[in-house]
Amino acid sequence: MPKKPAKSQNDNIFEKELLPHVGALQTFAYHLTYNQEDADDLVQETYLKAYRFIDKYEKGTNAKAWLFKILKNAYINEYRKKVKQPTKVDFEDIVAFHDTDDDRVSGYSDLREEIFLHMMGDEVTSAINSLPLDFRTVILLCDIEGFTYEEIAAIIDVPIGTVRSRLFRARNLLKEKLTKYAQQHGYTDFRGQKKLKRGDAAKTEDHTEEE
Amino acid sequence: MKNIDKQEELQKQVGMYFDQALDPQSKDEFLQKVNSDPQYQQAFQHEQLMRDHIKKMIHRPGDPSQLIQAIKNQIGKEGA
Known part of the structure; x- marks a missing residue:
């Protein structure tokens, strides 16, 4: 039987430090997007980004704040452009x-x-x-x-x-x-x-x- | 006027306490006041009640296990 490949250190960090915050990110994303499907997409996108850039994360630091920052940026840069909310942007400006x-x-x-x-x-x-x-x-x-x-x-x-x-x-x-x-x-x-x-x-x- | 100032100071300190914005010494002093001054105690309990209620009542999506699995699958695909 083939051996399962050993998990890399980054995979361990991802699983132990980043994944436990999925629930909190879901709540935040839900209240930004107002619907569950979009919120889940946004959280998934956040984790994919975090995984790609995990080398920039220092083990044992504030993973939750790091993830929230990624999600907030993903929401502003991508999600809002996708759904177009011009009146809100004006008001927020x-x-x-x-x-x-x-x-x-x-x-x-x-x-x-x-x-x-x-x-x-x-x-x-x-x-x-x-x-x-x-x-x-x-x-x-x-x-x-x-x-x-x-x-x-x-x-x-x-x-x-x-x-x-x-x-x-x-x-x-x-x-x-x-x-x-x-x-x-x-x-x-x-x-x-x-x-x-x-x-x-x-x-x-x-x-x-x-x- | 003095009362308004006191009330404002009280509100400020209660807000900062719950926002974790007081330094350790100010936090100790504040908690002593809460224990000895009924006005502080009332404001403290009121604020705590409000914040707890908001936290409890806000909509939170349910069990995230499906989403966690979807994230893992997606990462597995990207890594493959």
Whole structure:
């Protein structure tokens, strides 16, 4: 019986350090492309590129950030050209133009818990997917994948100050969208009144939640 | 005015903590405040809840094993 050829060191690195991130890349790609098939193609393309250029990867360094950078570039350089999204590009150019080294750091803290926790996955996903690409990207990288500002700056090739300001704007925009979704679904935020009513039903039924 | 400044500082620190952007000393100081100041504690818990909820609720594609196999097959073809 013929012997199986021994795996090269690069094959081992590929399997042990790069392949474990497929799931995270799939999630990121899905929220860039909005569909599973394109997301899988993009992830596959990312891994083929990584394999071709594996000599440029230093064993034991940040494989996940390296792969995310390849995917982000593949998306911008190839995928978006293929599907052509001119209006988004224009809008994002404007967003990029307004990026500043704003040091303010934001949180979701003034979005009411009661409203937010009623939201299901579809609403959260829709709100994130409706953000402009640059904003969506930083939210996904920071809040979903847990990359640091430095790592995000390296992945998307912008200064750290820009990462901070994009996150600030992205979170504010996301908060606005989530609040709108909540209102559309009948949750009203009575700030200052310390009451939360659930649609019209609250007027006739005992659905009012005290803070 | 002082209250607004304090609130802003609080928001800033909570955000930076969860973004892993505080240096070790600032992180320790921040966590001490969270343990001793109810306002800090509330803001901390609120932010944690929001972020956990987003992470939990966001759509994630299922089991990646098929895609992993497809990647391996493709690489096998290229290498052949």
